[in-house]
Amino acid sequence: MLQGRSVAASLRKGAPVFAALGDETRLRIVARLSSDGPLSIARITDGEAVTRQAITKHLNVLSSAGLVHGVRRGRERLWELKPAPLDDARRYLDLVSARWDRALARLKLLVED
Amino acid sequence: MLQGRSVAASLRKGAPVFAALGDETRLRIVARLSSDGPLSIARITDGEAVTRQAITKHLNVLSSAGLVHGVRRGRERLWELKPAPLDDARRYLDLVSARWDRALARLKLLVED
DNA sequence: CGAAAAGGCAACCTTTTGGTTGCGTGCTGG
DNA sequence: CCAGCACGCAACCAAAAGGTTGCCTTTTCG
Numbered sequence: 001m002l003q004g005r006s007v008a009a010s011l012r013k014g015a016p017v018f019a020a021l022g023d024e025t026r027l028r029i030v031a032r033l034s035s036d037g038p039l040s041i042a043r044i045t046d047g048e049a050v051t052r053q054a055i056t057k058h059l060n061v062l063s064s065a066g067l068v069h070g071v072r073r074g075r076e077r078l079w080e081l082k083p084a085p086l087d088d089a090r091r092y093l094d095l096v097s098a099r100w101d102r103a104l105a106r107l108k109l110l111v112e113d
Numbered sequence: 114m115l116q117g118r119s120v121a122a123s124l125r126k127g128a129p130v131f132a133a134l135g136d137e138t139r140l141r142i143v144a145r146l147s148s149d150g151p152l153s154i155a156r157i158t159d160g161e162a163v164t165r166q167a168i169t170k171h172l173n174v175l176s177s178a179g180l181v182h183g184v185r186r187g188r189e190r191l192w193e194l195k196p197a198p199l200d201d202a203r204r205y206l207d208l209v210s211a212r213w214d215r216a217l218a219r220l221k222l223l224v225e226d
Numbered sequence: 227c228g229a230a231a232a233g234g235c236a237a238c239c240t241t242t243t244g245g246t247t248g249c250g251t252g253c254t255g256g
Numbered sequence: 257c258c259a260g261c262a263c264g265c266a267a268c269c270a271a272a273a274g275g276t277t278g279c280c281t282t283t284t285c286g
Contacts, residue, residue, distance in 0.1 A: 019135025023274085024128045034212040042232060052233075054275055061273090075232050075283040081213050090206040097199045099147040136244085155262060165263080167245055174243095188253040188262050 014092045017085050020065035025050065026058045030067065030081065038080040127205045130198050133178035138163065139171045143180065143194065151193040 021027055029044060041059065045052045059079055062068040067086065070079040134140055142157060154172065158165045172192055175181040180199065183192040 015135055015137045015140050017135075018131045018140070022128055022130075022132025022135040025274090027128050027131070030209060031212075034209045040232075050274085051276065053235095053277090056233080057274070072233095077233070083210055083213050086206055086210045086213070090203060090210065093199055093203040093206065096143060096147045097196055097203065100194050100196050100199070103147060103150050138244090153262075163244085164246065166247090166265095169263080170244070185263095190263070 014089060016065045017067065017089045020062050020067055021089070023058070023061075025054075026062055029055070029058060029062065033068065033079065033081045038078040040076040040078055042076065044079070127202060129178045130180065130202045133175050133180055134202070136171070136174075138168075139175055142168070142171060142175065146181065146192065146194045151191040153189040153191055155189065157192070 021030065025048060028048070032044065032047075033039060041052060041055055044059075045055045048055060059068060059070065063070065065085065067082060068079055069082050070077045134143065138161060141161070145157065145160070146152060154165060154168055157172075158168045161168060172181060172183065176183065178198065180195060181192055182195050183190045
């Protein structure tokens with residue numbers, strides 16, 4: 001089971017992933033990539049209110065968090081999701097909410113004597 | 114199935130939650146609250162490197178995201194997790210990674226002719 | 227070939243964020 | 257009852273984040 005060191009590891013690895021997801025525009029990009037597959041910067045940009053350069057920055061943030069990766073193809077660059085870190089984030093949330101559920105259960109037991 | 118409007122709603126509701134989790138200190142606070150139950154600000158502070166006021170700010174951020182809520186008890190204030198938004202975040206990740214898995218599957222099918 | 231499409235790079239600006247220090251207030255326990 | 261603990265409020269600060277504009281390079285295609 002996940003205990004001790006691995007929780008600490010989850011924390012350091014998890015924070016950048018959550019931070020990357022903590023922006024509406026980036027969350028929307030992730031959603032579009034997840035439903036429409038690999039997209040070029042230009043295609044991601046139209047549909048958004050901000051500049052292409054802003055989108056590029058967001059993609060770089062997502063990339064640094066390991067959530068996404070882009071590959072040059074001719075004159076354009078296609079970006080696609082990398083699913084692994086998403087799973088990590090989900091696992092972290094599972095871990096926390098499981099522990100919280102147990103804590104609640106203990107508390108309930110205590111209160112009910 | 115989750116489609117259209119509900120995805121958009123997930124995005125607007127999800128971003129603040131992820132943003133709140135996107136900080137190592139706050140993630141650590143959430144972890145401690147999930148394993149140790151309700152804690153006072155003072156108790157949260159020792160074990161962390163920063164000031165009590167910094168911790169207070171972090172708690173307010175977590176509170177604004179609906180992740181946590183504090184209740185005054187005598188001269189101290191106890192903070193505890195509110196599990197619901199965590200579930201929302203987890204559901205969002207489930208949604209995205211499920212869609213991504215399907216997209217990958219479609220792509221694979223296409224490539225393998 | 228040459229215009230237009232796609233994008234990289236860099237400078238710059240404003241707002242937010244994470245943190246601090248200083249001081250005031252309320253509760254409590256010996 | 258009063259010393260001290262736990263906390264709130266406010267001002268302030270440096271760095272990071274989100275965004276823009278301007279310009280240059282590479283690639284495509286009629």
